[in-house]
Amino acid sequence: MAAAACAHSQPPASTTPGQAYPSKPVPVVLYTTEQFRDITRMPAWTVGAYDGRIRVPIKGALADLDQLDRVLSHEFVHAVVATLGGRNVPVWMNEGLAETLESGSKDHVDEAFARARTRPSLQELHGSFSGLSADSARVAYAVSAHAVRRMIDLRGPYAAVGLLQDLARGADFAGAFQQRFAMRYEDFQAMVARD
Numbered sequence: 716m717a718a719a720a721c722a723h724s725q726p727p728a729s730t731t732p733g734q735a736y737p738s739k740p741v742p743v744v745l746y747t748t749e750q751f752r753d754i755t756r757m758p759a760w761t762v763g764a765y766d767g768r769i770r771v772p773i774k775g776a777l778a779d780l781d782q783l784d785r786v787l788s789h790e791f792v793h794a795v796v797a798t799l800g801g802r803n804v805p806v807w808m809n810e811g812l813a814e815t816l817e818s819g820s821k822d823h824v825d826e827a828f829a830r831a832r833t834r835p836s837l838q839e840l841h842g843s844f845s846g847l848s849a850d851s852a853r854v855a856y857a858v859s860a861h862a863v864r865r866m867i868d869l870r871g872p873y874a875a876v877g878l879l880q881d882l883a884r885g886a887d888f889a890g891a892f893q894q895r896f897a898m899r900y901e902d903f904q905a906m907v908a909r910d
Contacts, residue, residue, distance in 0.1 A: 735876065736795065736798075737794045737795055737797070737798045738798055741794045742767075743769040743787070744770050745772075746771070747773070747774060748774045751764075752772075754770065755770055758847070758849075760848075760849040761845075762782075763789060765794055765797070769787065769794065770790075771783075771786055771790070785817050788817045789814070789817040790813070792812055792813040792816045792817065793809060793813055796809050796812055796813070799876060799879040799880055800878075800879035800880070800882045800883050801882060803882040803883070803885070803886075803888070804879060804882055805888060806840060806841060806843060806844060807840035807855070807859040807862060808863065808878075810840075810855070810856055810860075811859030811862050812875070814856050814857075814860035814863070815860050815863045815867075823856075824857040824860050827853050827854050827856070827857035828854075828857060828861075830853075831857075834854055835851075835854065836908060837858070837862055837907060840855055840859060844856075861910065862907045866896065866903075869898065870895065874895045874896055875895075877895050878895045878896075881894070
């Protein structure tokens with residue numbers, strides 16, 4: 716049986732980087748592993764999901780509270796991104812923000828890059844990761860986190876928040892990216908691919 720909890724949050728009130736919140740509470744639903752797979756239909760490598768609710772398989776979570784904290788943090792970032800950017804945020808940016816803000820560490824990025832034979836382009840990562848194998852997903856998440864770090868290094872977190880807000884208003888991604896980051900999206904993609 717699923718258990719429900721609610722992560723209380725505040726409306727976005729701060730313009731300080733790193734302090735954006737969903738506009739209403741985010742429900743958190745804990746499942747057995749089987750329930751999680753049946754309900755979300757996510758790949759076996761998935762450890763959490765956000766679809767307006769944070770959904771987490773709880774098996775073993777209490778044995779590793781640090782991992783549970785990372786998963787909940789990751790999914791909470793998706794709630795913030797949904798509040799700020801709506802449905803038009805490319806998956807790589809959504810996952811990259813969640814990966815970056817979840818841990819702050821880039822060790823997993825370096826590790827994934829060292830093991831990968833090839834890396835997908837950002838354009839290939841605009842859509843869902845759910846069709847990827849576990850190894851391909853690991854690389855896709857690493858590329859996404861690396862790209863978000865590059866964005867923040869270029870223009871800071873305000874530019875990333877501004878881009879999300881532009882997307883919520885229906886702006887074209889490439890045009891909004893160029894306006895916020897003073898760089899063509901194609902050039903940014905090439906830069907990320909070279910790193």
